[in-house]
Amino acid sequence: MRADLICIGNELLTGLIENSNAGFLARRLWSAGIEVRESVVVADDMSAIREAFNRALKNSNVIIFTGGLGPTDDDLTREAVASALNCSMDLNCDWLNRIELFFNQRGMKMPENNRKQAMVIAGAELLENKAGTAPGSLIRQKGQLIIMLPGPPNELVPMFDGLVLPAVKEFNKDNLNRLKTLKCCGIGESTLENKIKSLGKWDLPPLSYVARGYEVHLQLKGRGSPEEAAQEIEKAETRLKNLLGDHIYGSDDDTLAGKVAELLTYKKLTLSLGESCTGGLLSSMITDVAGSSIFYQGGINAYSGALKSKCLGVDIKLMEQEGQVSEAVAKAMAKGARYNFNTDLAVGITGIAGPDGGTAGKPVGLVYIALATAQKCICQKLNLGGGRLAVKERTAQVALDMIRKELISAG
Amino acid sequence: MRADLICIGNELLTGLIENSNAGFLARRLWSAGIEVRESVVVADDMSAIREAFNRALKNSNVIIFTGGLGPTDDDLTREAVASALNCSMDLNCDWLNRIELFFNQRGMKMPENNRKQAMVIAGAELLENKAGTAPGSLIRQKGQLIIMLPGPPNELVPMFDGLVLPAVKEFNKDNLNRLKTLKCCGIGESTLENKIKSLGKWDLPPLSYVARGYEVHLQLKGRGSPEEAAQEIEKAETRLKNLLGDHIYGSDDDTLAGKVAELLTYKKLTLSLGESCTGGLLSSMITDVAGSSIFYQGGINAYSGALKSKCLGVDIKLMEQEGQVSEAVAKAMAKGARYNFNTDLAVGITGIAGPDGGTAGKPVGLVYIALATAQKCICQKLNLGGGRLAVKERTAQVALDMIRKELISAG
Numbered sequence: 001m002r003a004d005l006i007c008i009g010n011e012l013l014t015g016l017i018e019n020s021n022a023g024f025l026a027r028r029l030w031s032a033g034i035e036v037r038e039s040v041v042v043a044d045d046m047s048a049i050r051e052a053f054n055r056a057l058k059n060s061n062v063i064i065f066t067g068g069l070g071p072t073d074d075d076l077t078r079e080a081v082a083s084a085l086n087c088s089m090d091l092n093c094d095w096l097n098r099i100e101l102f103f104n105q106r107g108m109k110m111p112e113n114n115r116k117q118a119m120v121i122a123g124a125e126l127l128e129n130k131a132g133t134a135p136g137s138l139i140r141q142k143g144q145l146i147i148m149l150p151g152p153p154n155e156l157v158p159m160f161d162g163l164v165l166p167a168v169k170e171f172n173k174d175n176l177n178r179l180k181t182l183k184c185c186g187i188g189e190s191t192l193e194n195k196i197k198s199l200g201k202w203d204l205p206p207l208s209y210v211a212r213g214y215e216v217h218l219q220l221k222g223r224g225s226p227e228e229a230a231q232e233i234e235k236a237e238t239r240l241k242n243l244l245g246d247h248i249y250g251s252d253d254d255t256l257a258g259k260v261a262e263l264l265t266y267k268k269l270t271l272s273l274g275e276s277c278t279g280g281l282l283s284s285m286i287t288d289v290a291g292s293s294i295f296y297q298g299g300i301n302a303y304s305g306a307l308k309s310k311c312l313g314v315d316i317k318l319m320e321q322e323g324q325v326s327e328a329v330a331k332a333m334a335k336g337a338r339y340n341f342n343t344d345l346a347v348g349i350t351g352i353a354g355p356d357g358g359t360a361g362k363p364v365g366l367v368y369i370a371l372a373t374a375q376k377c378i379c380q381k382l383n384l385g386g387g388r389l390a391v392k393e394r395t396a397q398v399a400l401d402m403i404r405k406e407l408i409s410a411g
Numbered sequence: 412m413r414a415d416l417i418c419i420g421n422e423l424l425t426g427l428i429e430n431s432n433a434g435f436l437a438r439r440l441w442s443a444g445i446e447v448r449e450s451v452v453v454a455d456d457m458s459a460i461r462e463a464f465n466r467a468l469k470n471s472n473v474i475i476f477t478g479g480l481g482p483t484d485d486d487l488t489r490e491a492v493a494s495a496l497n498c499s500m501d502l503n504c505d506w507l508n509r510i511e512l513f514f515n516q517r518g519m520k521m522p523e524n525n526r527k528q529a530m531v532i533a534g535a536e537l538l539e540n541k542a543g544t545a546p547g548s549l550i551r552q553k554g555q556l557i558i559m560l561p562g563p564p565n566e567l568v569p570m571f572d573g574l575v576l577p578a579v580k581e582f583n584k585d586n587l588n589r590l591k592t593l594k595c596c597g598i599g600e601s602t603l604e605n606k607i608k609s610l611g612k613w614d615l616p617p618l619s620y621v622a623r624g625y626e627v628h629l630q631l632k633g634r635g636s637p638e639e640a641a642q643e644i645e646k647a648e649t650r651l652k653n654l655l656g657d658h659i660y661g662s663d664d665d666t667l668a669g670k671v672a673e674l675l676t677y678k679k680l681t682l683s684l685g686e687s688c689t690g691g692l693l694s695s696m697i698t699d700v701a702g703s704s705i706f707y708q709g710g711i712n713a714y715s716g717a718l719k720s721k722c723l724g725v726d727i728k729l730m731e732q733e734g735q736v737s738e739a740v741a742k743a744m745a746k747g748a749r750y751n752f753n754t755d756l757a758v759g760i761t762g763i764a765g766p767d768g769g770t771a772g773k774p775v776g777l778v779y780i781a782l783a784t785a786q787k788c789i790c791q792k793l794n795l796g797g798g799r800l801a802v803k804e805r806t807a808q809v810a811l812d813m814i815r816k817e818l819i820s821a822g
Contacts, residue, residue, distance in 0.1 A: 013447040015437030016592070016621035016628050019430065022452070026426030036424040038459070039452040041433070048449070154797075181427060190482060190522040208455065208485055210422035212563070217427050273712070279698025280691030283712040287690025290766050290799055298718035300711055301684070301694040307709035307752060311722050341718060355701050383517075386542035388701055390565035 001172050003029050004056035005039040008049060008068035008077055009151055012041045021066045021149075021156055028160065031252065032168050033175040034062060035221075044068060049080035057084075061144055062168060067151030069134035071114040077148055078137075082121045085141070089119040092126060092135075099133045127163045131155045138167060145171055177230035182218040182240060183254055184247045185401050189216050195243060204239070205232045213390070214397035215256070246408055249401075256400045257285045263407040264295040264345075271403070272341035273299030274312045274333035276324070277351035277367060282396040297341045302333070312336035312348070323362065325350050327379045330368035338372045345406065346372045347399050351382070353391045367395050371402045373410075378402075412583050414440050415467035416450040419460060419479035419488055420562055423452045431564055432477045439571060441630070442663045443579050444586040445473060455479060460491035468495075472555055473579060478562030480545035482525040488559055489548075493532045496552070500530045503537060503546075510544045538574045542566045549578060556582050588641035593629040593651060594665055595658045596812050600627050606654060615650070616643045624801075625808035626667070657819055660812075667811045668696045674818040675706040675756075682814070683752040684710030685723045685744035687735070688762035688778060693807040708752045713744070723747035723759070734773065736761050738790045741779035749783045756817065757783045758810050762793070764802045778806050782813045784821075789813075 005025055011017045022039045029036060037060050042048040049068070056063045068077030082089050096118035103110040117134050120126055127136030127147075132155045139146040147164055149156045169176065184192060189211040196204070210217040220236055222229025241248055249259050264271055273283050283299040286292050300311045305324055308314040313336040314329060322328040333348025351367030358364035365384040370377055380402060384391045416436055422428045430452060437447045448471050453459040460479070467474045479488030493500050507529035514521040528545050531537055538547030538558075543566045550557040558575055560567045580587060595603060600622040607618070617632045631647050633640025652659055660670050675682055684694050694710040697703050713719040716735055720727050724747040725740060733739040744759025762778030769775035776795040781788055793809060795802045 010619065011621050013437060013450060014441050014619075014621075014630055015434040015439075015447075016619075016623070016630065018434045023423075023426040023429045026424055028426075030425045036426075036452075037454065038463075039424060041450040043448070179425075181425070190524065193483060193524075194522060208421045209483055210420070210427055211481070212422075212428060213565075217422065219421065219425060219427070272718075275691075278695070279703075279707075280686075280694030280710060280712060281698075283691030284689070284695045284803070287692075287712070287714065287764075288800060288803070292690075293714055293768070296690075296714050298712045298714040298722075299691060300722065301691060301698070301709045303698065303704055303707050303709040304752075310751065311711065340721065341715075353698075357704070386565040387569055389699060390542060392695070392699070393565075 001034045001062070001175055002037040002060045003034050003062040003064060004037055004060040005064050005066070006049070006052045006056060007039070007041045007066045007151075008044060009041070010044050010074075012067075013043055020153055021151070024153070024157065025064055025066070025160065027253075028165060029062070029168070030179050030181075032165065033172050033178040034168065035179070044074040044076060046076050046080050049076060050084050053081065053084050057144070062171070063144065063146045065148045066156060069117065069136075069148060069150045071111065071117055071133070073113075075116075078116075078119060078121065081139075081146065081148065085121070085139070088122045090122055091115075092118050092120045095120070095126060095135055102133050127159055129155050129159060131158065136163070138164065174226045175229070176226075177233065178222045178226070180220045180222075180233050180237065181252050182220065182237065182248050183215060183250050184218065184244060185215045185249055185256060185397070187216065187244070187247045192216050192218075192244075192247075196240070199239070199243065204236045207236075213394050214401065246405065249404060256397060256404065258289055260400050260403050260407070261286065261289040261292055261295070263404065265291065267407060267410075269344040269407070270295050270297055272297045272337045272343040272346045274308070274337040274346065274348040275299055275301050276303060276308070276333070276349055277353045278349050278392050278395050278399075279303065279353075281392050282347070282349065282399055285396055285400070297343050300337065308333060311340065313340060325352055325362050325366060325368065327368050327370070327381065330370040330379055331372070331377050334370035334372035335377055344373065345403060347403065348372070349395060349399060351391065351395060353388045355388060365391055367391065369395065369399050369402060371399075371406060373406065412445045412473070412586055413448040413471045414445050414473040414475060415448055415471040416475050416477070417460070417463045417467060418450070418452045418477045418562075419455060420452070421455050421485070423478070424454055432560075432562065432567055435564070435568065436475055436477070436571065438592075438664075439576060440473070440579070441590050441592065443576065444583050444589040445579065446590070455485040455487055457487050457491050457494075460487060461495050464492065464495050468555070473582070474555065474557045476557075476559045477567060480528065480547070480559060480561045482522065482528055482544070484524075486527075489527075489530060489532065492550075492557065492559065496532070496550070496557075499533045501533055503529050503531045506531070506537060506546055513544050538570055540566050540570060542569065547574070549575065585637045586640070588644055589633045589637065591631045591633075591644050591648065592663050593631070593648065593659050594626060594661050595629065595655060596626045596660055596667060596808070598627065598655070598658045603627050603629075603655070603658075607651070610650065610654065615647045618647075624805055625812065657816065660815060667808060667815065669700055671811050671814050671818070672697065672700040672703055672706070674815065676702065678818060678821075680756060680818070681706050681708055681754040683708045683748040683754040683757045685719070685748040685757065685759040686710055686712050687714060687719070687744070687760055688764045689760050689803050689806050689810075690714065690764075692803050693758070693760065693810055696807055696811070708754050711748065719744060722751070724751060736763055736773055736777060736779065738779050738781070738792065741781040741790055742783070742788050745781035745783035746788055755784065756814060758814065759783070760806060760810060762802065762806060764799045766799060776802055778802065780806065780810050780813060782810075782817060784817065
């Protein structure tokens with residue numbers, strides 16, 4: 001089963017607004033066993049919307065519009081869909097009352113142009129909007145679902161999860177377990193592909209590789225009847241886990257930081273950080289996880305040598321001898337953080353993010369990551385490229401994976 | 412002049428990867444006077460790519476592909492474009508050597524399948540990739556520019572800025588000053604709109620408002636001949652700057668963190684941070700700016716009270732009396748950072764990012780941001796919504812703006 005997404009709005013085409021709706025809807029549809037065929041952004045323009053809609057009608061079972069349901073003249077989704085389907089629009093008096101109430105509750109009179117938000121395509125189900133005045137719509141016709149959602153994510157997300165997803169799952173009830181994503185790290189895309197090809201005769205389901213920085217994601221697609229597809233996915237997952245072992249850190253909605261948080265919480269261990277070249281990024285990724293205050297004590301973003309010495313107890317002489325970017329200093333930072341903040345684990349990171357500051361002996365992209373525990377202090381050296389932000393991000397990901405591996409191997 | 416964006420990859424259609432490239436390219440093209448007509452995401456599928464390409468060829472002057480340039484069998488952009496244009500592909504031996512070197516430097520042998528990344532469409536200019544093995548391509552034909560870029564943003568961004576943008580600007584040299592974005596902060600979208608409407612008779616060029624968290628961006632579109640358009644933009648910019656004053660922090664590619672870095676560097680002042688609820692995000696945003704080591708000493712991500720006391724010198728009794736989330740503690744964090752790390756300015760942040768940890772008196776989203784200088788210590792209280800990540804992000808933005816305002820007002 002396939003879906004087309006049609007996102008409408010000039011603000012998306014100028015890049016002022018990131019189109020987070022497309023990714024959100026795609027993930028939700030994937031988890032409901034539906035693949036997106038095409039996802040398009042078009043302007044607030046009648047003929048552009050109609051053209052995209054006609055394409056979608058020819059190709060997909062589920063068609064989702066976002067945006068263009070507002071009260072202004074350039075909100076045209078309703079009109080474009082009604083005209084393409086050759087349907088009339090009727091005033092929904094209940095919803096008109098709701099809109100008037102919405103304004104009254106805010107001490108305002110409803111502007112006349114909001115009236116058009118109560119116009120509903122004949123035969124459409126109205127989808128309630130708890131956060132705004134634009135209702136969504138759902139149209140069932142000839143084996144297709146056509147859905148219109150408001151653009152603002154705070155209106156779209158609850159409307160989709162509460163009203164649309166159940167309808168979509170019902171519509172696709174035979175194919176719910178057909179799709180799965182396995183998330184790998186610490187292994188390159190080509191190496192991974194060769195390893196999987198080495199399994200010999202290709203009896204895995206269709207599989208695609210997605211490299212993102214330190215991670216590679218494997219997307220599996222089960223074939224045949226619903227039962228066969230679910231079985232094929234399960235079998236493939238087992239084989240891939242045997243083959244790839246700890247390179248697979250999770251599936252579907254898991255993240256590396258989330259996995260580390262889960263392991264630390266489960267094992268009741270605490271963590272602190274001493275970051276130099278990542279400048280707080282690793283700490284921010286960890287504190288993005290809700291509940292991280294349970295295991296995370298805090299960290300030092302020690303850009304200057306003075307801070308490394310003062311807060312992490314790194315010996316000034318050591319920094320002079322070895323240089324701030326060195327294995328010895330990374331280890332001293334990790335040990336210092338662990339000792340000072342009294343945690344079970346600590347990470348120390350030092351490196352040259354660039355673009356300046358590199359030398360022949362220590363080029364931009366040279367990074368040391370140390371991990372200290374009660375038993376030991378290990379260190380990994382990296383030579384990274386891709387610019388300042390890429391160096392920061394890759395370093396943070398490798399550090400997360402070092403923590404993960406330590407927690408797994410410690411049993 | 413118009414552009415079509417064609418982003419290729421199953422990983423985008425399944426929502427595994429946010430399509431940040433489309434927004435990035437749209438913003439850059441806007442700053443070069445080019446509007447995006449349609450932005451589409453299609454699968455790693457030959458006929459889907461060709462269909463989108465043919466549509467773009469009919470409609471736009473500039474066509475940009477992202478993704479599908481990798482080494483695996485499902486990387487098909489090169490092949491699809493070559494076949495649609497009826498061009499052959501040739502092995503570029505220089506680039507093949509580069510790929511081999513790329514692997515050798517990492518102590519690996521080039522896998523055979525990477526060889527296809529050295530295949531270049533006849534007549535195309537090869538665009539060097541400093542961060543990966545997939546080169547980009549630029550094809551000029553019959554008044555159109557066709558550009559192929561690798562999908563990973565850390566490869567795409569430097570390639571676009573370094574090699575493509577100059578070519579696009581040259582291609583569109585008569586219309587460079589037709590579009591402009593002014594970036595405002597510290598003022599709501601409605602207030603801003605009312606202020607601008609209060610200018611009276613509407614003699615500004617077409618203008619759209621886009622709210623992004625703490626910022627509102629104003630997009631201006633000049634009309635008429637290239638000279639008239641440039642003049643209209645310039646005149647509008649002057650009027651808006653008079654009206655909005657310091658609410659405008661920059662234009663087009665400026666960022667708030669970049670602006671703060673510029674001011675600190677120019678004034679030769681130093682900065683340190685004490686972050687609790689933002690957990691290192693503000694530090695990471697500041698260290699994203701190249702050259703930040705000149706003014707940034709470092710920061711403490713003090714999630715625990717122990718760290719607030721140990722590294723920022725916050726009185727334990729004060730935390731007990733006032734609570735860790737309080738104006739007094741935020742100020743003590745800022746003053747402590749400033750004193751301990753010997754900087755001209757310091758920021759202290761404490762708050763409840765949620766989802767847990769809120770109480771009736773101190774709900775989730777309550778945040779205090781303090782800024783200490785030699786002369787004073789000011790504090791701002793916020794009540795934020797939108798979830799953990801939104802609270803972190805909005806707080807970091809407000810903190811950056813507090814630093815910016817201090818630096819501007821200090822003259």
